[in-house]
Each structure stands twice: as structure tokens, then as C-alpha cells.
Amino acid sequence: MTAYKDLMAFQRETEALSGVAGMLGWDQETMMPDGAADQRAEEHGAMANMLHARRIDPRIGDWLATADAPDDVAAANLRQIKRSYERTMKVPATLATELAKTTSLAHRTWAKSRAEEDVASFLPILQKVVDLRREEAAAVAGDTDPYDALLDDYEPGATGAELGAMFDALRPRLVSLRAAILDQPAPVVLTGTFDEAGQLALSEKLAAAFGYDLTHGRIDKALHPFSSGSGLDVRITTRTEERDPFNCFYSTIHEVGHACYEQGIDRKHLLTPLGAGVSMGVHESQSRIYENQLGRSEAFTSWLYGQMRDVFSDFGVADERAFYGCVNHVSDGFIRTEADEVQYNLHVLLRFDLERALIAGDLAVGDLEAAWNDRFLADFGYAVDKPSNGVLQDVHWSEGLFGYFPTYTLGNVYAGCLNAAMRKAVPTVDADLAQGDTSAATAWLRENVQQFGGLYQPTDLITRATGAAPTEAPLLDYLEEKFRGIYNL
Amino acid sequence: MTAYKDLMAFQRETEALSGVAGMLGWDQETMMPDGAADQRAEEHGAMANMLHARRIDPRIGDWLATADAPDDVAAANLRQIKRSYERTMKVPATLATELAKTTSLAHRTWAKSRAEEDVASFLPILQKVVDLRREEAAAVAGDTDPYDALLDDYEPGATGAELGAMFDALRPRLVSLRAAILDQPAPVVLTGTFDEAGQLALSEKLAAAFGYDLTHGRIDKALHPFSSGSGLDVRITTRTEERDPFNCFYSTIHEVGHACYEQGIDRKHLLTPLGAGVSMGVHESQSRIYENQLGRSEAFTSWLYGQMRDVFSDFGVADERAFYGCVNHVSDGFIRTEADEVQYNLHVLLRFDLERALIAGDLAVGDLEAAWNDRFLADFGYAVDKPSNGVLQDVHWSEGLFGYFPTYTLGNVYAGCLNAAMRKAVPTVDADLAQGDTSAATAWLRENVQQFGGLYQPTDLITRATGAAPTEAPLLDYLEEKFRGIYNL
Numbered sequence: 001m002t003a004y005k006d007l008m009a010f011q012r013e014t015e016a017l018s019g020v021a022g023m024l025g026w027d028q029e030t031m032m033p034d035g036a037a038d039q040r041a042e043e044h045g046a047m048a049n050m051l052h053a054r055r056i057d058p059r060i061g062d063w064l065a066t067a068d069a070p071d072d073v074a075a076a077n078l079r080q081i082k083r084s085y086e087r088t089m090k091v092p093a094t095l096a097t098e099l100a101k102t103t104s105l106a107h108r109t110w111a112k113s114r115a116e117e118d119v120a121s122f123l124p125i126l127q128k129v130v131d132l133r134r135e136e137a138a139a140v141a142g143d144t145d146p147y148d149a150l151l152d153d154y155e156p157g158a159t160g161a162e163l164g165a166m167f168d169a170l171r172p173r174l175v176s177l178r179a180a181i182l183d184q185p186a187p188v189v190l191t192g193t194f195d196e197a198g199q200l201a202l203s204e205k206l207a208a209a210f211g212y213d214l215t216h217g218r219i220d221k222a223l224h225p226f227s228s229g230s231g232l233d234v235r236i237t238t239r240t241e242e243r244d245p246f247n248c249f250y251s252t253i254h255e256v257g258h259a260c261y262e263q264g265i266d267r268k269h270l271l272t273p274l275g276a277g278v279s280m281g282v283h284e285s286q287s288r289i290y291e292n293q294l295g296r297s298e299a300f301t302s303w304l305y306g307q308m309r310d311v312f313s314d315f316g317v318a319d320e321r322a323f324y325g326c327v328n329h330v331s332d333g334f335i336r337t338e339a340d341e342v343q344y345n346l347h348v349l350l351r352f353d354l355e356r357a358l359i360a361g362d363l364a365v366g367d368l369e370a371a372w373n374d375r376f377l378a379d380f381g382y383a384v385d386k387p388s389n390g391v392l393q394d395v396h397w398s399e400g401l402f403g404y405f406p407t408y409t410l411g412n413v414y415a416g417c418l419n420a421a422m423r424k425a426v427p428t429v430d431a432d433l434a435q436g437d438t439s440a441a442t443a444w445l446r447e448n449v450q451q452f453g454g455l456y457q458p459t460d461l462i463t464r465a466t467g468a469a470p471t472e473a474p475l476l477d478y479l480e481e482k483f484r485g486i487y488n489l
Numbered sequence: 490m491t492a493y494k495d496l497m498a499f500q501r502e503t504e505a506l507s508g509v510a511g512m513l514g515w516d517q518e519t520m521m522p523d524g525a526a527d528q529r530a531e532e533h534g535a536m537a538n539m540l541h542a543r544r545i546d547p548r549i550g551d552w553l554a555t556a557d558a559p560d561d562v563a564a565a566n567l568r569q570i571k572r573s574y575e576r577t578m579k580v581p582a583t584l585a586t587e588l589a590k591t592t593s594l595a596h597r598t599w600a601k602s603r604a605e606e607d608v609a610s611f612l613p614i615l616q617k618v619v620d621l622r623r624e625e626a627a628a629v630a631g632d633t634d635p636y637d638a639l640l641d642d643y644e645p646g647a648t649g650a651e652l653g654a655m656f657d658a659l660r661p662r663l664v665s666l667r668a669a670i671l672d673q674p675a676p677v678v679l680t681g682t683f684d685e686a687g688q689l690a691l692s693e694k695l696a697a698a699f700g701y702d703l704t705h706g707r708i709d710k711a712l713h714p715f716s717s718g719s720g721l722d723v724r725i726t727t728r729t730e731e732r733d734p735f736n737c738f739y740s741t742i743h744e745v746g747h748a749c750y751e752q753g754i755d756r757k758h759l760l761t762p763l764g765a766g767v768s769m770g771v772h773e774s775q776s777r778i779y780e781n782q783l784g785r786s787e788a789f790t791s792w793l794y795g796q797m798r799d800v801f802s803d804f805g806v807a808d809e810r811a812f813y814g815c816v817n818h819v820s821d822g823f824i825r826t827e828a829d830e831v832q833y834n835l836h837v838l839l840r841f842d843l844e845r846a847l848i849a850g851d852l853a854v855g856d857l858e859a860a861w862n863d864r865f866l867a868d869f870g871y872a873v874d875k876p877s878n879g880v881l882q883d884v885h886w887s888e889g890l891f892g893y894f895p896t897y898t899l900g901n902v903y904a905g906c907l908n909a910a911m912r913k914a915v916p917t918v919d920a921d922l923a924q925g926d927t928s929a930a931t932a933w934l935r936e937n938v939q940q941f942g943g944l945y946q947p948t949d950l951i952t953r954a955t956g957a958a959p960t961e962a963p964l965l966d967y968l969e970e971k972f973r974g975i976y977n978l
């Protein structure tokens with residue numbers, strides 16, 4: 001038992017230090033004075049170097065070689081540590097340094113290229129990022145599919161082939177649902193302005209309604225909403241737009257979903273490798289089910305309508321039914337992060353297919369923009385007008401995040417599965433939501449998903465929670481039923 | 490040059506990591522949700538362990554052995570690193586761990602004993618803290634005065650004997666000035682209430698008036714005002730009391746003094762051992778000269794009077810002269826942190842003499858309360874009524890901070906020297922202050938003190954700035970002249 005105890009004591013300090021690095025990131029986006037950026041960059045770099053040195057500490061290998069797992073929690077801890085250690089050890093230090101340097105430069109280049117609508121100026125550094133990530137994938141995974149090696153970092157156990165099959169099944173029904181919706185008359189849209197204080201007050205009420213625990217968290221404003229931290233300190237941010245309070249409200253609910261996952265993990269996993277969400281996909285399943293299947297449901301929006309009238313008086317939407325359509329309004333647009341439930345996954349699928357081809361070497365970086373624009377036209381029916389609305393819109397590739405995009409849609413797929421199972425188990429959900437009460441729904445999610453942290457691998461976790469292996473069918477059924485209802489299809 | 494470069498690169502990362510640990514402390518006092526305390530304690534512990542491991546890294550010794558100093562900046566960097574390394578290496582790891590554990594327990598015990606007015610329950614753990622600090626002093630300094638070894642950690646180069654002589658010269662004149670003042674009729678005191686928003690708005694205006702740079706800092710509320718950080722990110726906190734806006738204003742100006750010292754250091758010292766204030770005493774000299782010699786001057790308070798009337802309308806003080814008396818009101822009180830300029834140092838001198846005797850072994854821990862009460866009665870003329878107003882009022886000893894108290898009065902002594910020199914060099918100071926303009930005074934301080942960071946040792950720094958070795962005389966002259974004027978003595 002000594003090896004296991006020593007390893008876990010070392011790991012516990014690493015988890016704590018890693019939490020500190022996360023806090024530093026939170027501070028940067030919320031509190032840090034502008035003039036501190038250069039110093040903060042050095043602080044981040046020093047923390048990253050220190051954490052990397054801990055992650056390749058040879059004692060980890062020694063401990064792993066002799067550690068026994070007396071129970072399933074210990075076994076899962078060892079599995080997580082081993083997985084991370086072996087992956088880290090396989091990447092040569094020079095490559096890790098080169099990747100850090102290159103992505104830092106690529107990120108700055110991307111921001112400039114996007115501002116100048118100049119794809120060509122971004123391609124050379126993107127090529128280098130792709131090459132380095134392929135090199136990393138080869139170091140990690142040897143001869144297996146390099147894309148899978150990258151994907152595995154965000155979604156343990158997932159493969160490009162399986163996700164590809166699932167996504168290929170999603171795409172035609174989403175394209176056709178989208179086309180049918182956009183043939184119909186548009187529902188009312190929100191007009192007028194909504195003061196910031198009112199948005200923030202209602203946003204905080206929504207966070208509380210979804211069970212976010214402010215004694216272990218806080219809400220601040222930031223340019224981009226995010227959730228950060230785990231265990232006893234899980235913070236979220238939100239933002240306001242005068243003409244679009246839904247941006248604030250649904251960003252908040254989305255981040256509350258992420259935060260409640262972290263807050264809902266069994267305390268016995270605190271500061272262990274199991275003490276955080278198990279994968280990006282499962283994380284996104286929680287944020288999306290809170291935001292969409294619960295937060296954008298007809299039942300919950302009927303309650304929200306009353307709340308908004310209390311705060312903003314009559315804001316020009318006649319009744320709950322019209323408000324439901326308004327919240328779930330589907331319209332043309334180029335930008336993934338602004339997309340509705342129906343179109344969002346089409347944006348992701350486009351990126352998944354392109355990045356998989358890039359990493360496989362089947363698509364040249366020089367052909368990326370054309371491939372993007374062709375695919376966009378095919379799925380959405382109109383042409384990309386400028387790079388910032390197309391291939392340069394997302395930050396991810398500049399940061400080397402290949403294999404990350406599909407976890408967004410996988411999260412929606414998981415949310416579809418969980419929603420179906422939860423509604424079977426908790427038949428009162430809609431009646432509760434109409435009162436602004438999410439407690440039964442979120443308790444089911446905590447009980448069946450959140451509490452386990454990293455104990456079970458993603459597909460095992462969803463299978464245990466729903467009684468069946470995850471498929472895209474529940475998500476598609478849910479979307480088709482919901483939007484046929486709203487648009488009278 | 491390789492050894493020096495390698496050492497400085499290593500040190501730079503240590504400075505950055507140390508800054509992160511400081512940020513964590515700032516967050517804890519300002520932003521952290523209450524429920525995160527246990528997790529934060531582990532994060533602090535992990536950062537402290539990691540920083541300690543860096544500070545005893547044997548490579549530092551190797552680098553120091555061969556590093557050359559091509560200029561005075563490099564020489565000063567090496568001196569600071571050597572000093573810190575040698576001191577850290579002399580303290581056995583077991584003793585360091587025992588000290589950390591014991592002071593943590595002593596701090597909790599002190600809080601409970603103070604709340605229960607029960608000195609006896611605090612004495613056993615205080616005895617252990619004293620013993621461990623004596624053991625540390627012996628490890629660090631061998632046969633020299635153990636108090637000097639502790640003092641040197643806060644005020645490099647200072648000795649108990651020298652400070653004792655200086656403080657013995659201060660005491661009788663302060664006791665007699667205090668007695669003379671309290672024989673006179675009291676000036677008007679502030680009555681009524683002052684809303685928090687108004688206090689915070691004026692507090693921010695005061696911070697700006699004293700040159701605090703908000704692009705490299707921020708102001709938040711906290712239970713106790715403090716300043717933290719250095720270089721490009723120096724933050725302060727303040728607090729408000731409805732009936733006492735001076736608490737907010739002068740806390741802010743005090744912390745701005747600390748913060749401007751850090752902000753004023755030459756950028757070339759950023760993230761080096763010279764990139765922070767050189768000692769506690771010099772730090773306190775800046776906070777006190779901002780707060781008192783500038784902020785509580787007749788000229789500045791005449792401007793502040795107008796500002797307060799703008800914000801709070803007529804608040805019951807008839808004119809600038811009455812307001813000046815009101816700001817500088819001297820009255821009886823037991824608590825050091827609430828004391829005015831005249832009495833503050835008497836509180837410090839009491840602690841200095843007692844802690845020096847404790848560490849020398851001339852005073853038993855069991856006799857501490859009686860010694861405190863006797864001395865208080867002698868200097869202040871009335872008896873301590875309960876331990877929380879006496880020996881249990883300060884947190885310092887529970888945390889093992891022996892040698893820290895005298896730096897408060899040393900800071901006032903330095904402030905007295907600097908004030909006299911600055912007023913000679915900048916004859917327009919009072920005319921400027923009467924307009925709320927501190928720029929000439931603070932520019933002189935930046936030029937002559939702040940910019941150098943850790944480049945010169947404390948007494949050298951003050952001597953260079955003022956043209957003479959520091960003595961208590963200018964402080965005494967200043968206090969006697971000022972308060973004779975206010976109280977018509």
C-alpha cells in the first residue's frame with residue numbers, strides 16, 4: 001500500500017497546483033488589470049513548466065510499477081494516472097516545447113489574420129501546428145490512427161471512426177430539419193433593450209434555480225462565458241448584451257451545467273484524478289442538457305417568460321407560446337457559437353470532417369478554406385462571405401486543439417440519451433420546470449452522472465446511466481419532435 | 490556569465506511562482522467563496538512546499554559558487570539570493586515543518602483564546618512558538634543575538650540594540666506629547682453616517698490623487714485592508730464603516746503608499762530579487778508618509794474637506810481648520826491598529842521591548858500578560874480592561890512573527906527623515922497638496938526611494954535619499970510641531 005499512498009499524496013499536490021494554475025486563468029479573464037499581461041504570461045509559463053516537471057517525475061513510474069489497487073476507486077485512480085503519465089512521457093520534451101511556442105505564435109497570427117480577413121497569412125503557421133500535432137500523435141500512438149491519439153486526450157476511448165459513423169447519421173436529418181424550418185414563417189424575435197442590472201439579477205436567479213451552489217462558486221462578468229475550477233471552488237462567468245438577454249441567460253445556464261457537474265462530484269474524489277469531469281463530451285452533455293433540454297423546454301420557458309415580465313415589464317412578446325418560439329428561434333448565420341440547437345451540430349460536423357482529413361493528410365492546409373466553403377454551402381445553402389465568418393472564426397486550430405470539436409456534438413448526443421432516460425425516470429419533470437423547479441431533473445443527473453467524476457469511462461458512464469450504449473437517435477428524435485412542434489412541420 | 494544567467498533564469502521562475510502564491514492569498518481575502526477554504530488550504534500548502542523545494546535547490550549553491558557580478562545590479566541580485574539561500578539552508582527541514590504546523594495551530598488557538606478572553610489557554614502554544622523561533626534563530630545566527638537573526642528576516646541589517654536605542658529616545662518625548670495633548674480640550678469629532686458608495690468613490694479618487702496606477706492594479710473590499718503583488722500587478726483592498734469614513738480613506742492612502750512603492754520600482758528589476766520593496770521598514774515608510782505626512786497634513790486635509798462636502802454635503806464640521814483637528818484627533822484607546830500618529834509608536838515600542846525580552850529569555854511567557862499590562866499603564870495612564878484589548882489583540886506572535894513589530898515604528902522613523910528631506914527639495918509641497926496634487930512629493934519619493942527596489946540596503950537607501958543616516962529626530966520634531974499646532978500647546 002505504500003506505493004499507492006505515496007503516489008496519491010504526490011498526485012494530490014499536483015492536483016492542488018493544477019487548481020492554482022486554473023485560478024490564475026480565471027483571474028486573467030475576470031480580475032487582472034490590463035497592464036499585467038506580460039507578467040501574467042511569465043507566471044503561467046512558470047506554472048506550466050513546474051507542472052510538466054511533476055508530470056514526468058520518474059517516481060511516478062516507480063510507484064505505478066508496484067502500486068496495488070485495493071478497490072475500484074483506487075483502480076480508477078491508477079488508470080487515470082497511468083494514462084496521463086504514459087502519454088506525457090511519450091512526447092519528447094523538445095516537441096512539447098516546440099508545440100507550446102508554435103501554438104502561442106499561431107494564436108497571435110490567427111487573431112491578426114482574422115482581423116484582416118487574410119487566410120493566406122495564417123496558413124504557414126497552421127501547417128506547422130498540424131505537422132507538430134501529427135508528430136505528437138505518432139509519438140503517442142505509434143501506427144494507430146493519429147487523429148484517435150489526439151481525440152483520446154479530450155475523450156478517452158473515443159475513435160474518429162465511431163464518431164464519424166455517428167455524425168454521418170446525424171447530418172442528413174439535421175440538414176433536412178433545418179431546411180424545413182427555414183421554409184416556414186419565422187417566429188417573433190426579441191426587440192427593445194434590456195438593462196444590464198436586470199439581466200444579471202435574473203441570471204443569478206437562473207443559476208440558483210439550476211442548483212448552482214454559490215457557497216462553492218461565484219459569478220462574474222467576462223468577455224466570453226466560461227466555467228473553471230473543480231471541487232469546492234467552481235466559478236462561472238457570464239456576459240450581457242443590451243438587445244439580447246438570452247445570450248446572458250443561456251450562457252449562464254450552460255456554464256452552470258458545467259459547474260454543477262464539478263460541484264456534484266462525490267467529495268471523496270476531491271483533489272484526486274477522479275475529482276473532475278471525466279471527458280469534454282460528458283462535460284458538454286451536462287452544460288447542454290441544462291441549457292437546452294431543460295432550459296429551452298416549453299415548460300421552463302413558460303416560467304422564464306413570467307420572470308422576464310417581472311423584471312422587464314411587457315417586452316413585446318404576447319404569450320408563453322410565442323416566447324417559446326422566440327427562445328428557440330432558428331435563423332441563418334455563419335457563426336458556430338451563435339447557432340441554435342438545430343444548426344449547431346452541423347457547424348461541428350463540418351469542422352470534424354475537415355480536421356480529420358487534415359490530420360490524416362487527406363486534405364492540404366492550402367485547400368482548407370475552399371473545403372470549408374464548399375461544405376458550408378452544401379449544408380447551409382448559402383456561401384461564406386468572409387474568412388472571419390468561415391475558416392478563421394474559431395480559435396481552436398490555432399491553439400492546436402485538433403480532436404476537440406467533436407466533443408461538442410458528442411456532448412449533445414449524450415445529452416439526448418440522458419434526457420430520454422431522465423424523463424422516463426422522472427415523469428414530473430415538465431410540471432416541475434413550469435414552476436422553475438429543476439431539482440428532480442438535476443438530482444437525477446447528479447445521481448447518475450455527476451457524482452462519479454472520473455470513476456467510469458465516458459461510454460460506460462452513459463451506458464450505466466441510461467441502460468443502453470449511446471447513439472445519436474434520442475438527440476435526433478428530440479430535435480425533430482421539438483422543432484416540428486414549434487414550426488408546425 | 491553562464492552561472493549568473495542560469496541562476497537568474499531559475500530565480501525568475503521562482504519569483505513568478507511566488508507571485509502566483511501571493512495572488513492566491515489575494516483571492517482568498519477578496520473573491521474566494523466561503524466553502525472553498527479547505528481546498529484553498531491544500532493549494533496554499535502545495536505552493537509553499539513547491540516554493541520551499543525550489544529555495545533549497547542545491548543548484549543554487551553551485552551557481553552562487555561560480556557566478557560573477559559584472560555590475561552593481563548583478564551584485565545586488567547575487568547578494569539577495571545568497572542571503573535568502575543561506576538562511577533557508579541553515580534551517581533544518583524538520584524545524585521548518587514543525588514551525589509551520591505549530592504556528593498554524595497557534596493561530597487558531599489565539600483566535601479562540603481572544604474570543605474567550607482567556608490568556609492561559611494561549612500560553613502553552615505560544616511557549617512552543619517562542620521555543621521554535623529561538624531554535625530557528627540559533628540555527629541561522631549561531632551565537633549572535635537570536636532576536637537579531639529574526640529581525641534580519643524583515644529588516645536586513647537592523648539589530649535589536651540599534652533599534653532599542655532609537656526607540657528609547659522616542660518613548661519619553663512621545664509619552665509626554667501624548668499626555669500634554671490629552672490634557673487639552675478634544676477637537677470636534679465626526680458624527681452622522683456616510684454612505685458606502687460615496688466612501689468608495691472618494692477612496693478611488695484619493696488613490697488616483699496619490700498616483701496609484703489602476704492599469705497595473707485594482708481596489709476591492711476586504712475585511713482588513715492590505716496591498717499585495719509587485720511589478721505589473723499590485724492590488725489593494727479597503728473597507729468601509731458607515732460612521733467612520735476616515736477609516737476607509739486613510740486605509741486606502743496607506744495601502745496606496747505600499748502599492749506605489751511596488752509600482753514605482755524600475756521595470757528592469759521585474760521578476761528579479763530586486764523587484765520588490767527592500768524591507769518591511771522601508772515599505773512602511775512609504776505607506777506612512779503617504780498616509781500621514783502627506784495625507785493628514787493641514788494642506789491636504791483642506792482639499793479633502795472640500796471633497797467630502799462635495800460627496801456628503803454639510804457633515805457637521807464647520808471649516809478646514811476644524812476638519813484638520815478632526816482628522817488628527819488624539820484620544821484614549823487600547824488598540825494599536827486604531828491608534829493615531831502620536832500614540833501608534835508607543836504601542837509598537839511596548840511590543841518590541843516585550844518580544845525582545847521573550848526571545849532573549851529574560852521574560853517568561855507566563856509573565857507576559859502582567860508585563861504588558863504594567864507597561865501599558867505606565868505609558869498610557871490607564872489599565873488594560875481585558876486581554877483582547879491587551880496582550881491578545883494582535884495576531885503576530887501567534888504566527889511566530891517576532892521581529893516584525895519594530896519595522897512599523899522604523900517605517901515611521903524613515904518617513905520622518907524622508908519627509909524632512911522631501912520638503913527641503915520640493916518647497917511647493919503644501920501649496921500642491923492644498924490642491925489635492927501629490928505629484929511633486931510622490932515623484933520625489935519614487936526618484937529617491939521607490940525606483941531602486943532591493944538595490945540598496947535599507948539604511949543605505951535612506952541615507953542616499955536624505956543625505957544623512959536615519960535617526961528618530963525628524964519624526965519627533967514633525968510630530969511635536971504638528972500636534973502642538975493642532976492642540977495649541
